[in-house]
Amino acid sequence: MSQYHIKSLEEYFQVYRKSIRDPETFWEEIAEENFIWRKRWNKVLDWDFSKPKVTWFQGAQLNITENCIDRHLPTRGNKTALIFEPNNPEEKTQHITYKQLHQRVCQFANVLKEKGIKKGDRVCIYLPMIPELAISVLACARIGAIHSVVFAGFSATALRTRINDCECNMVITSDGSFRGNKTIDLKVIVDEALKDAPCVETVLVAQRTHSEIEMKEGRDFWLEPLIEAAYKDCAIEVMDAEDPLFILYTSGSTGMPKGMMHTTAGYMVYIAYTFKNVFQYREEDVYWCTADIGWITGHSYILYGPLANGATTVMFEGVPNYPDWGRFWQIVEKHKVNQFYTAPTAIRALAKENLSFVEKYDLSSLKVLGTVGEPINEEAWHWYDDIIGKGNTPIVDTWWQTETGGIMISPIPFVTPTIPTFATLPFPGIQPCLMDETGEEIKGNPANGRLCVKFPWPSMARTIWGNHQRYKDTYFSTFENKYFTGDGALRDNTGYYRITGRVDDVIIVSGHNLGTAPIEDAINEHPAVAESAIVGFPHDVKGNALYGYVILKETGETRNHGNLRKEINQLITEKIGPIAKLDKIQFTSGLPKTRSGKIMRRILRKIAHKETSNLGDTSTLLNPEVVQEIIENAL
Numbered sequence: 001m002s003q004y005h006i007k008s009l010e011e012y013f014q015v016y017r018k019s020i021r022d023p024e025t026f027w028e029e030i031a032e033e034n035f036i037w038r039k040r041w042n043k044v045l046d047w048d049f050s051k052p053k054v055t056w057f058q059g060a061q062l063n064i065t066e067n068c069i070d071r072h073l074p075t076r077g078n079k080t081a082l083i084f085e086p087n088n089p090e091e092k093t094q095h096i097t098y099k100q101l102h103q104r105v106c107q108f109a110n111v112l113k114e115k116g117i118k119k120g121d122r123v124c125i126y127l128p129m130i131p132e133l134a135i136s137v138l139a140c141a142r143i144g145a146i147h148s149v150v151f152a153g154f155s156a157t158a159l160r161t162r163i164n165d166c167e168c169n170m171v172i173t174s175d176g177s178f179r180g181n182k183t184i185d186l187k188v189i190v191d192e193a194l195k196d197a198p199c200v201e202t203v204l205v206a207q208r209t210h211s212e213i214e215m216k217e218g219r220d221f222w223l224e225p226l227i228e229a230a231y232k233d234c235a236i237e238v239m240d241a242e243d244p245l246f247i248l249y250t251s252g253s254t255g256m257p258k259g260m261m262h263t264t265a266g267y268m269v270y271i272a273y274t275f276k277n278v279f280q281y282r283e284e285d286v287y288w289c290t291a292d293i294g295w296i297t298g299h300s301y302i303l304y305g306p307l308a309n310g311a312t313t314v315m316f317e318g319v320p321n322y323p324d325w326g327r328f329w330q331i332v333e334k335h336k337v338n339q340f341y342t343a344p345t346a347i348r349a350l351a352k353e354n355l356s357f358v359e360k361y362d363l364s365s366l367k368v369l370g371t372v373g374e375p376i377n378e379e380a381w382h383w384y385d386d387i388i389g390k391g392n393t394p395i396v397d398t399w400w401q402t403e404t405g406g407i408m409i410s411p412i413p414f415v416t417p418t419i420p421t422f423a424t425l426p427f428p429g430i431q432p433c434l435m436d437e438t439g440e441e442i443k444g445n446p447a448n449g450r451l452c453v454k455f456p457w458p459s460m461a462r463t464i465w466g467n468h469q470r471y472k473d474t475y476f477s478t479f480e481n482k483y484f485t486g487d488g489a490l491r492d493n494t495g496y497y498r499i500t501g502r503v504d505d506v507i508i509v510s511g512h513n514l515g516t517a518p519i520e521d522a523i524n525e526h527p528a529v530a531e532s533a534i535v536g537f538p539h540d541v542k543g544n545a546l547y548g549y550v551i552l553k554e555t556g557e558t559r560n561h562g563n564l565r566k567e568i569n570q571l572i573t574e575k576i577g578p579i580a581k582l583d584k585i586q587f588t589s590g591l592p593k594t595r596s597g598k599i600m601r602r603i604l605r606k607i608a609h610k611e612t613s614n615l616g617d618t619s620t621l622l623n624p625e626v627v628q629e630i631i632e633n634a635l
């Protein structure tokens with residue numbers, strides 16, 4: 001019997017030890033007990049990190065939608081699978097049961113087939129957070145087409161690059177999207193992208209905003225009439241364990257975005273298992289992850305993970321500040337959300353606003369709070385804990401990546417004691433390690449090094465689409481026989497991990513290795529500071545010196561900036577040491593961020609280096625306008 005649902009720290013350690021001692025039996029038991037297999041595997045794991053090649057459940061056959069939908073029909077047919085919460089609170093919420101989801105996915109799958117899509121074809125999905133997004137993803141999976149979801153806030157150029165890279169035959173989009181009080185004409189962006197994307201033969205268009213758009217004869221089709229005419233049942237395509245399930249692009253710091261390719265069986269098993277444990281999900285719970293399905297977080301923990309567990313998952317179309325900054329909490333109250341999963345960037349933005357936005361709502365349904373995407377600073381952690389969790393709701397700080405497919409290091413709520421800013425302990429089956437600069441593993445504690453993983457896990461990406469060499473170079477060549485995450489981490493005396501940020505962002509000052517997160521954390525503790533980012537710039541004596549970009553809570557801060565600079569450096573001296581003091585501090589109204597809320601330090605670094613002529617691709621930024629402001633005020 002596997003211990004699918006971990007309930008105590010003792011049990012965690014027991015399960016963890018077993019997962020390391022005998023990984024194959026460990027994963028085999030989990031796979032056996034919880035899913036429908038059309039054919040059993042003949043080998044659980046085969047791996048060689050030097051190639052790199054990893055296969056899980058070789059020989060097995062299955063379909064992930066049979067496991068996420070059909071499997072639940074006898075027992076949960078009338079249970080709500082998806083709650084769709086529209087952008088506009090006046091618009092009606094939709095509750096889609098498992099039975100209805102089954103029908104809608106089948107109809108959509110039949111439309112795809114009718115338009116010539118077959119197993120192995122790539123389908124680009126460029127949709128806002130409406131039910132059609134979830135349904136089209138699942139429809140692709142049902143017929144074995146490989147979905148490539150592109151976040152519907154990306155530009156035509158970014159979309160075109162992604163369509164061409166994996167040669168999609170089809171694009172699924174909508175006339176437009178609603179975000180707060182804005183309407184965006186998505187189809188116009190698609191048309192622009194398709195001016196130079198000869199692989200695309202068909203465009204399916206869902207109706208959302210009723211904007212006036214052009215339909216190209218023979219290429220573009222309105223979705224609704226096709227769905228209405230489609231047959232309501234669609235047999236699954238039986239997939240091999242290692243058949244590709246999806247491609248999802250993640251931006252590299254330079255060059256082309258990387259199309260991370262995930263496969264079927266291992267991904268399903270790992271995502272289902274982590275979802276259940278990280279959120280301590282119970283049958284009656286309502287779960288809400290605020291991410292967009294355009295990110296890995298949405299793939300794994302809005303769709304596949306919850307649905308594989310027969311859960312009720314909320315899909316929110318809008319933004320946190322529309323119609324006002326209370327929207328998230330209004331939704332929590334309305335649907336009695338039990339597990340709430342969001343990103344530090346959202347928490348910081350919410351924490352800046354008046355408390356009355358929170359206090360108006362009843363948040364007593366919340367049992368678990370989650371965070372993902374970047375290191376959470378201590379102040380934000382405490383706000384989340386005190387104000388949202390009322391001091392008695394565990395926070396799971398989950399560390400993982402597009403490449404890892406699922407959560408890798410995280411507390412298990414009610415099981416793992418938490419410490420702010422620590423992602424704590426590895427998940428069963430995950431063997432992290434820290435490496436020093438010479439390529440040696442650091443064995444003892446405490447330790448500070450580059451975070452690697454030394455054994456395969458079921459949901460790891462298998463390759464970069466069309467470029468296996470780049471996959472090998474990026475992840476498996478820095479350290480022999482290890483997957484290198486690109487992140488730095490500390491490990492304390494008890495074995496808890498704290499992620500310190502991307503190692504590309506590590507700055508060596510006078511020979512000292514400084515991670516960005518702990519320093520930014522110290523700066524953010526200043527009561528006048530809302531957020532900060534630090535980068536290095538060349539310095540004659542120290543090699544590198546630190547340049548800090550700081551956003552103040554109140555733009556009309558009355559203290560003079562000279563004093564503020566002194567106070568910030570005093571704080572850094574206290575918390576980290578004088579070595580980490582900033583040579584330059586620039587106050588700014590914003591920081592350049594990716595759409596998923598990560599600071600683009602590459603741009604800040606170039607500005608600090610005074611190399612502003614070529615900032616690289618800024619088209620995927622959330623707030624490109626802030627770049628000009630920062631350049632103008634650079635020190």
Ligand code: 6R9
Nearest residue numbers: 372373374375397398399400401402487499
């Ligand atoms: C899931 C996701 C991955 C990078 C990762 C790391 C950062 C994510 C974190 C975290 C500290 C956490 N990151 N979670 N850093 N604490 N809890 O975000 O995937 O978009 O591919 O980003 O995000 O730097 O390497 P992705």
